[in-house]
Amino acid sequence: MNRFGAYAFGAYAAQTVKAGSSSVIKMIQQGSITIASGSASNTYTVSPAISNTANAIIILGGFTTSNNTAAEDRDSAILVITNSTTITATRGIAPAFVVTLNFTIIEFASGVNSIQAGTIAFGTSTASATATISTVGANAFVLFNGSNDSGSEVSSFMLAGVTLTNSTTVTAFVNSSATITQNVRYMVVDLDATIVTGVQKFSTSMTSSSASDTDTLTSVVAANTALMWGGIVTGSAAVFSGTAYNLFLTNATTVTKTRIGINSAARTAYYTAVTFAASALNSSIQRTNSALSMSSASSATWTITSVNTAKAFVNWNGFSATSASPNVVEPSITLASATTVTAAINSSGSSNPSAEVIEFK
Numbered sequence: 001m002n003r004f005g006a007y008a009f010g011a012y013a014a015q016t017v018k019a020g021s022s023s024v025i026k027m028i029q030q031g032s033i034t035i036a037s038g039s040a041s042n043t044y045t046v047s048p049a050i051s052n053t054a055n056a057i058i059i060l061g062g063f064t065t066s067n068n069t070a071a072e073d074r075d076s077a078i079l080v081i082t083n084s085t086t087i088t089a090t091r092g093i094a095p096a097f098v099v100t101l102n103f104t105i106i107e108f109a110s111g112v113n114s115i116q117a118g119t120i121a122f123g124t125s126t127a128s129a130t131a132t133i134s135t136v137g138a139n140a141f142v143l144f145n146g147s148n149d150s151g152s153e154v155s156s157f158m159l160a161g162v163t164l165t166n167s168t169t170v171t172a173f174v175n176s177s178a179t180i181t182q183n184v185r186y187m188v189v190d191l192d193a194t195i196v197t198g199v200q201k202f203s204t205s206m207t208s209s210s211a212s213d214t215d216t217l218t219s220v221v222a223a224n225t226a227l228m229w230g231g232i233v234t235g236s237a238a239v240f241s242g243t244a245y246n247l248f249l250t251n252a253t254t255v256t257k258t259r260i261g262i263n264s265a266a267r268t269a270y271y272t273a274v275t276f277a278a279s280a281l282n283s284s285i286q287r288t289n290s291a292l293s294m295s296s297a298s299s300a301t302w303t304i305t306s307v308n309t310a311k312a313f314v315n316w317n318g319f320s321a322t323s324a325s326p327n328v329v330e331p332s333i334t335l336a337s338a339t340t341v342t343a344a345i346n347s348s349g350s351s352n353p354s355a356e357v358i359e360f361k
């Protein structure tokens with residue numbers, strides 16, 4: 001599976017929307033960055049600017065790519081809030097393929113204990129590495145903000161995951177068989193109880209040959225709980241059928257992880273179940289009950305109950321697919337309007353992303 005995504009935004013998504021002063025959030029802004037063929041990086045101009053970067057986070061929304069072979073160094077990039085007006089996307093090399101990354105910037109109006117971001121560097125043939133952070137509270141969670149690589153490997157050797165190991169440590173993981181250097185970008189978000197009331201971290205290793213596996217939660221209020229993506233690490237299987245997963249909050253005690261393939265290569269999906277305070281949400285979290293299907297198509301839509309786009313965002317929950325060609329399976333998602341989420345891939349193919357829509361007060 002891959003790391004993030006992009007979509008060519010329509011009229012709504014190109015706009016910045018500001019919430020009122022009484023809102024949980026100060027500003028939501030959807031954006032995209034296209035890294036051109038032969039280039040290693042590009043930037044997005046945040047307009048209007050982030051008022052306080054210490055209160056801002058990036059939510060990845062997938063990506064689309066023109067790359068037609070299973071070599072993720074062409075696609076993989078990290079996203080960084082460079083300053084109040086600039087988001088930078090950087091991949092490890094400058095290949096002759098285009099990649100467009102999709103993301104949402106959220107600036108909180110209040111309720112932030114701390115937001116810490118950094119990059120964890122990997123040498124060759126290394127399975128894990130850590131970063132030390134300032135102490136965070138029990139309800140902090142980590143966001144995966146991408147990874148990049150120094151050279152060509154098959155897709156399964158270039159996947160990455162990240163988790164908050166304890167109150168002062170972030171741990172990132174990659175396939176130890178990779179012979180390239182890699183960088184994993186993380187963001188640790190520590191919000192107070194007016195916004196987040198509980199978190200449960202998961203990084204369960206799977207070796208079954210089933211098309212789905214489950215994790216058991218301590219019971220949550222499903223209407224208030226979202227699954228925040230942390231990436232995936234896998235063994236020898238390079239094709240997406242065995243490595244790409246959808247996450248679904250099936251009920252108050254179950255997360256179901258679904259793929260199309262049934263190989264038995266070891267793989268681990270990283271994510272955090274984050275329960276938001278009911279008082280911070282304007283509506284129940286909406287989630288796809290099944291994956292959005294693009295079969296011989298380049299886009300798909302999901303109709304949702306209307307949300308206030310000044311206070312809502314779409315949350316990436318992975319994808320499943322069969323082809324080994326990233327250009328026909330790697331998808332992006334965007335909140336295209338108050339009632340529509342759109343998924344897209346670079347070329348007509350077969351991809352099945354899943355998502356959630358979260359609306360704050």
